[in-house]
Each structure stands twice: as structure tokens, then as C-alpha cells.
Amino acid sequence: MKNNKNLKTWLDQMELNHPLVIAGPCSAESQDQVLNIANQLKNTDATILRAGIWKPRTRPGNFEGVGEIGLKWLKRAKDETGMQTATEVANPAHVELALKNDVDLLWIGARTTVSPFIVQEIAEALKGTDKIVLVKNPVNPDLALWLGAVERLHTSNIEKLGVIHRGFSTYEKTKYRNNPEWQIPIDLQNQFPDLPLILDPSHIAGRRDIIFDLCQTALDLNYNGLMIETHHDPDKAWSDAKQQITPKALEQMTIDLKIRKQEGEAIEFKNKIANLRTKIDVIDHKLTEILGKRMVIADDIGKLKKKSNVAILQNKRWNEILGKMILEGEDNNLSEEFILKIYKAIHQESINHQKRMNK
Numbered sequence: 001m002k003n004n005k006n007l008k009t010w011l012d013q014m015e016l017n018h019p020l021v022i023a024g025p026c027s028a029e030s031q032d033q034v035l036n037i038a039n040q041l042k043n044t045d046a047t048i049l050r051a052g053i054w055k056p057r058t059r060p061g062n063f064e065g066v067g068e069i070g071l072k073w074l075k076r077a078k079d080e081t082g083m084q085t086a087t088e089v090a091n092p093a094h095v096e097l098a099l100k101n102d103v104d105l106l107w108i109g110a111r112t113t114v115s116p117f118i119v120q121e122i123a124e125a126l127k128g129t130d131k132i133v134l135v136k137n138p139v140n141p142d143l144a145l146w147l148g149a150v151e152r153l154h155t156s157n158i159e160k161l162g163v164i165h166r167g168f169s170t171y172e173k174t175k176y177r178n179n180p181e182w183q184i185p186i187d188l189q190n191q192f193p194d195l196p197l198i199l200d201p202s203h204i205a206g207r208r209d210i211i212f213d214l215c216q217t218a219l220d221l222n223y224n225g226l227m228i229e230t231h232h233d234p235d236k237a238w239s240d241a242k243q244q245i246t247p248k249a250l251e252q253m254t255i256d257l258k259i260r261k262q263e264g265e266a267i268e269f270k271n272k273i274a275n276l277r278t279k280i281d282v283i284d285h286k287l288t289e290i291l292g293k294r295m296v297i298a299d300d301i302g303k304l305k306k307k308s309n310v311a312i313l314q315n316k317r318w319n320e321i322l323g324k325m326i327l328e329g330e331d332n333n334l335s336e337e338f339i340l341k342i343y344k345a346i347h348q349e350s351i352n353h354q355k356r357m358n359k
């Protein structure tokens, strides 16, 4: 996909003086619920109302969405509040119904983006539409797959395109429901600076208390918008209850978030440096986390050596590691001196961990 300068036009045309905010429930539950939330959102920065009508659920038997009737509720909310509306489409039949009911923004969900067959079918059903179409990242951390989906839509002459970062599944338990892997959207942003990038902190977090920090990181990285699940009574929501916030909480959050304005040379410098520093912070955080994980393995090795009565220091193994890392360092533009310093320190910490296990 070429870097098309028109990609951001739809967002510029909205003439917002703040990042785009899309808010609304995970799922439409009833007409009253949709109208209640929409009317409360009128007092916030949110200009687009989201609600899932067809819900992809990991396991069968959970609430799978109200279906087509929900589109009428969204239309009613649009007529009452003037907000634009958004829903997820997962096949051509959904597309047809959403277009028929005048939904303004259609998004492709994370479980759909993984399937080029379905994305192609959706792209064909949407051919030439003037609606906004956003592509959520695939559940697996694969930038090419994400971009491939955007490309299929672009080839179908859909002009108002953008992407939503909603995090990636991992088998490992982390504090997130879906790991952010910030490096992936940062790479995407570097390759396609004109493709609007929107954060969905709700599905990354899976819980309310870290949504604010995720949003602030995204704004520091110059994301163009936020999609935040919002419910009038979050604890009673029929899906994703733990991660939804009230419209009031959303309003306060958008007041507290620091938005970096894009004017003037000094401000541009400050923005750029803040952006670069946030990237460094993200990487440093990962480095520390990964070193921690390495030490957990060192602990296990320590226990195993104790059980088998084997000496902690194994010189042959250590020299092999160093030799390999010096070569990998060369590939990554890192000097031998630096690699030696850093691996000696890591090795020492590893030995300390193993000794603790050996006591």
C-alpha cells in the first residue's frame, strides 16, 4: 500500500480540537440502554457512538449480541444526539445491514483481521463506500497481517481508512487482557504516518484501573484517537463488564489527559522529543521485564543444579553464550565492548539468583 496522503483527510474534516473519541457500550443491550448512554455521552468529547451488535465470543454460550434490531437503536441514538455511530462487521451480511441502517463507521474486529478470506469478502461488500472503515489489529502480533487487511480495503477504493490498536493475545499471564506490544503500532505509524491510529485501551486493559495510563501513553505517541467502552452501569454490562467505564468517568478522563498540541516549532520539537522518549520508555520497560523473566529461569536452573548437585558456574556454557551474543551484537550494531559489559552484568545477576536458590 502506498502512503496515501488523503488517508487522514476524513479525520481532519471533522475539525476536532482534540483527538477523536469513540465511546459506547461493548454491546448494545436494549434501546433504553443505547439511548441512555448516548445521551450521557453528549456531554463528553466523544463524537462517535460505538456499540457491538454481533459479538464474537471466545466460547459459545455467552451473549452473542442483539443482532439487526440494535442497528435501529443506533439510528435512533444518532437522530436524538447528533452523534455518528459505529459497529463491528464480521461478514458481508453485516456490512449490508450496517450500510442499510446508515451506520457511519464500521470496524473489523481482531478475530476477523486474522482471516484474509473474510477480510477480502468484507472489502468487496464495502467497495467504494464513503463510510469510515477501521481495522483492529489481528489477535496475534503480526504487523504484515494487519497491514494486509488495510491494503485489501484500500484496493476496494475505501478512502476513509484507519486502524485500531487493541493489543495482542499471549499465552503468558500479564497485567493486560491483551498485551499492548507498543512497538508494532509504532512501526505501523512510522511506515504510514497518514493512516489514523486509534487506541482501544478497553480491550488491552480488560480492567478499568489502567485505562487512563494506556490513553496517556497513546497520546504521548501521537495517536489520533481513542475508542473506549462506556456503559451507564458497567458492572451490570452483558459483556466485558470489568473494562467498561461510565460516561462521567470518560468525561473526567478526557479532562485529565494531557494532549500535546501540534503547533509551532518549539512545540513540534517538544512533541517529537516526547514521542521519542515514550518510545524509549516502552523499550526500557520491556527490557526490565525480559531481564526479570530471564532471572526466573535462572532461579529454576539454580534449583535443578542443587537437586542434582551440580556446580553453579559452568564455564563452557558461559563462553558459548558470550561468543553467540558478540555475533548477534554485530548484527544489531552493538560493539563487542558493550556486549561484554552487559552480559557480564547479566551473568553475575544470574549467578546471584542461582546462589540464592542453592542455599
Ligand code: PEP
Pocket (backbone or CB within 6 Å): 026, 052, 056, 088, 108, 109, 110, 111, 136, 166, 203
Ligand atoms: C469490541 O470492540 O467489542 C471487540 C469485540 O473488540 P476486539 O475485536 O478488539 O476483541
Ligand code: MN
Pocket (backbone or CB within 6 Å): 026, 027, 229, 239, 240
Ligand atoms: Mn468488548
